Amino acid sequence: MVLTWQSCYYFAFDTRPIMSTEAPALDLKKTINLPKTKFAQKANLPQTEPARLKKWADMKLYEQIQAARAGAPKFILHDGPPYANADIHLGTALNKILKDLIVKSRTMLGFDTPYVPGYDCHGLPIELHVERKLGEKKKDMPPLSIRRACREFAANALKRQTRDFQRLGIFGEWDNPYITMSDHYEAETARLFARFVERGFVYKGARPVYWCIHDQTALAEAEVEYHQHASPSVYVKFPLKSDPALIDPALAGRRVFALIWTTTPWTLPANLGIAVHPDFDYVAIESGGEVYIIAAELIDVVAARCGLAEPKVLARFPGSKLDRLEAQHPWIDRPSLFMVGEHVTLGGEADAETELDVSEAREKSATNKAGTGLVHTAPGHGHDDFVIGKKYGLEIYCPVDNAGRFTNEVEYFAGLSIFEANPKIVDFMRERGVLLFSENYDHRYPHCWRCKNPVIFRATPQWFISMDHAGNELTEKDEDDRDRSNFTSNFVGGELLDEQSLRVMSVREVDDRVKWIPAWGRDRMRNMLSGRPDWCVSRQRVWGVPIPAFYCAKCNHVIAEPNVIRHVADIFEKESADAWFKREATDLLPENFKCGECGATEFTKETDILDVWFDSGSSSIAVLEARDNLRWPADVYIEGGDQFRGWFNSSLMVGLAVHDRAPYEAVLCHGWTLDAQGKAMHKSLGNAVSPDEVIPKLGAEVLRLWCVSSNYMEDMRCSDEILQRVADGYRKLRNTARFALGNLDGFDPAQDTVSDHALLEIDQWALAELNSIVVAVREAFEAYDFHDVYQTLHQFCTVTLSARYFDIIKDRLYTFAPRNQARRSAQTALYRIADALARMMAPILVFTSDEIWENLPASSEALPVVHMAEFPKPADEDRADLLTKWAHLFGYRDAVLAKLEEARVAKTIGSSLEARVEISAGRHAYEVLNNHRDDLRYIFIVSEVELSEPHAEMDSEALEITVIRAHGQKCDRCWNYSTRVGESSKYPTVCERCVAALEEIEASDRLS
C-alpha cells in the first residue's frame, strides 16, 4: 500500500484516543521537528581540511583502501612525473586532481586502483638553475659536485611538491613514489638504452647544434640570446654544371649561374647544395652577357642590388624543374646539388633564424627584402640544411673544429677562425669574379648567454634513435670524428618502410590499439609521429643518466654493447649513475674487457647524457613492471596536450622497444589553464592563479570542484569570479546535504526504514530520480566525464531536491509527529539520498563527502570513511512510468506556481500557504491530478486545492487556474490555513492535522 499524507493523518487520528484534558498544552514551537545536525552550514574548509588529512594519514587510509580492494580487478593509472624544479601551479594541480578523480572513482567502482606518484628529476632546467646559483664557482667544480647540487635541488622541490599534492587531498603512495634520479631508476634507464641498442634503433650521427667557439661547447636553445650583429651579406654565382637545356631549350649552350645569397660566407666552403621552392616561379635572366637563375618575384630587387642592367628574361620555370640538377661550387671542385624544399622563402626572413617572434619577422620582410629565392645549403651548418641534406643523401659536412677554425681540408682558409675568415672569403670571391654584391647586414644573431660572443651552427656527433630503421649498425667515424655512414634517407616517403621501425610500429599502435580521449588525439599523435625526425637522445650536460658508451683509446672504436651497458647499469643500481663520474672507464667495464677492433685495453667514457625524455619515457618499465602492485601496460595515461610530443611519445617508444606495443590502453589529454580573458597563465604576465593563494581562502575542495566545473578536455579558464561561482556551487551542494542530514536527526536506518513499496509515492519518485542520476554518474565516471558528474549532481541538488522535493516534504518533516510513518517515509528517502550523494561526490569533494558520511546516521556497512565505500548500485527496477507521471505533475505545478506569483504581485497573497487554488483541467490533466487529489495542496504548497471536472471543449492537457485567498484561519503550528482551526479546546489555535499530530506526540511521549 502506498501511503498518502491523508491516510497517515487519519491513521494517526483514528487510533489515538483524544485525551485533551489530561496534560497541559505543549509548547507548539517545540513540537516542530526543525533540522538538527552537527554538519555546519559554514564549511571552514581552510581549517577543517588539514585536520581531516591528518586523521586519514594517522589511520593509514590509503593503505586500508588498498587492502580492502585486494583481489579485485586492477585498474592502473600511470602517473606522468612532474618536473621537480618548482612549486606546483594551477596546471600541475589540475593534472594531479584529475588523476585523483580517476583513481578514486575507479576505486569506488570496485577496482583495485593503486596510485604511485612520480617525479622527473634530471635535466637542463635544474642544471641551469643550479649553475646560476653557483655562478662563477661552477667552472671549477667537478661534474660530481654539480650533480650533487642538482640532486639536492630536485629533492627539495620534490618534497615541496609532495606536500602540496597531499594538501589537495590526493591519495597515493606518497612515502614511496618513483623518482627518476633514484639508483634503481637510473639503472633501469641505462638498461632500456641497452634494449634500444640491442634492437638496432641507436646510431651515432652528426647534427647541427648551437656551438660557442669561445667556450667550446654546444648550447641548448635556452642558452642562447639574441643581439644585433653585423654580418657580411653576399650574392654569389654558382655556375650551372648540368645542361641548361634541361631547364629550358632557350638556355641551350648558354653559360648559366645560379645566384645565391647568404649572410654567413664562412659556411660556403661547406656548401653542398642549393635549395629552391618547388612551386615558386624562377627565371633565367640575361644581363651583361651572363645568365642568372633567380626567383621571378625578386628580379627587380636583385637586379638593383647586384647592378644587373636591363635584365632580360630568357626562360621561366617552376623550382621543381631544377630538382637534382647540379651546379658547381664557386671555387672548390665539387658539385652543389639542386634540391626542392618548402622551407624556401622569397627573402626578407634572412635573419629569421634569430627571430623568436614570427610576426615581427614577417613585417620586416616588407621593408627589407634580401635574397634570391635560391638557398645556399650547408648541411653541417643549419637545421633546415641538415634536414633537406639528409633527405637528398648529402653528407653532414662540417669542416670547422671545436675552436671554430677551418680544418686542414679547407683550401686557402685552413686554420683560420671563421669570423676572421669571413672578410677574406668575401675578398677571395671578389677576386675570382664569383661575387656579385656584398654589404654589411645588420640583423639579430644568437649569442652565447655566458660569454656573450656570437655562436655558430655546427654539426657535432650526437646519439640518435632511428625512427625508420631497426637493426642499425652503430656508426663508424672517420679521423675527424665525423659521421660517414648515415647519409641515407630517413624520411617517410611511402617507400622503404621498415615494418620493425619505430615509426611504423608506433603509428600502428596509435591507430589500432590505443583509445584516445578526446578522439582527435589519435590524429594529432599520428601526425606528430609521421613527421618527426630521428630522436636525438644525447645532451652535452652532466645532470642526467650518462650514455653508457665507451671509446677505445687507441682506435676510437665505439663500444655501446648491450651486455656492457647492462654491466654498467648494475653498478648504477648500487651506486647511482654518479658512478659514471666517480669511476675510471676500466672500473666501469667488465673485467679484462678488450676493444673488439684492436684489442686495446684503454678506454674513454662518453661524456653526453641522455635526454630527460628518455628518463621519463622509461617509467612504464621502470615502475609498472618493477612494482608488485602494478602491472604493464597501464590502463590509462592522462596529461596535458604538451605531452603528445613529450611523455606520450617517449613512453610509446620505450614500450615498443621493449614489448612491441604501447604502454597504455587509453590516453586522455587535458587542457591548459587560462585566465579570465582566455589567455595562457604565465607567472611573468601576473595572471596566474596559484593553488597557494586559493587554498587558504577557499580550501582545496573548491579547487577540486573547479577542476570538474568545466570540461577539462578543453582549456580551462580560472579567475576570481570563476572561483567565486564554483564556491557558490559548493555551498549549494553543501546546503543540500545539510538539509538532508538535519532532517535525519532521530532516524535510525536499522529501525525506522520504511520498505520500498510502503513509501509515499513522492518519496518513491525522489528515489527513482536518485536512481537515474546514480546511473548517469556511474557512466560519466567510467567515461572520465567529470564535468558531467558535476552538472548532473548540481542539477539534481538545485532542481530536483532543493526547489522541488525538499520544498514539498518540509511540511511533512516539520509538522508530523517524529515517528509518524509518513515522516519516516520521507526520512527513508532522505537517508538514501544523502548516503548516495556522499558516495557520488566522494571523488570530487573528498573532504565534504566524508564530513557528510560522518554525520549520517550509522549505516549497516559501518565504514569509517566514505572513501572506503563503493558508488551506489543502480536499482533493478525501472521506474520510468513513475518519472513520466511526475514529470507531468511538476509541469502542472509550474503552471500553478506562475499563477501564485501573479497573485503575489497583485498582493492577493504573500506566502503560498495563504492561497487556495482552483483548477479546471483538460481530460488527461484531470486524470493525473485527480489521482493525487488529496496530495495536490502539498505538492503546490498551498492550503487548499479544488479540482473540477474537465469541460468537454478543453484541450486534454489544458489547465485553468484561479488563485484566491485560502479559507479559514492560519494554523499557529503548521501555518497552513484551515476552516477547522479552533475545533480543539486543548489546542484552539491549530488545525485538524496539527491536533492529530500533537495527540500522536503526546501518546508517544507517554510510551517512552
Place this chain on the structure above:
RNA sequence: CGCGGUGUAGCUCAACGGCCAGAGCACUCGAUUGAUAAUCGAGCGAUGUCGGUUCAAUUCCUUCCACCGCGACCA
C-alpha cells in the same frame, strides 16, 4: 608559418541538421523568516565573422578574426 584544438548569456555548461537556442550560477525584483551568511518564485540576458549547401544551420562546408597547445622559423 605548419599541425591540432576552442569560440553559445557577465560565469560554467546544454541543444540526432528540425518546436520559441535549454539549464544552473551571477544580477534585479518579489516572497518567506521553520535549510536563515539559507530557502522559494519571477525578470533580465547569448550562437565571434563573411559567404555557401539545405525547405530548415549553433550543428555541414568556406573566408576572416580571437584565443590555446605543440612544432618550425633556414641561407
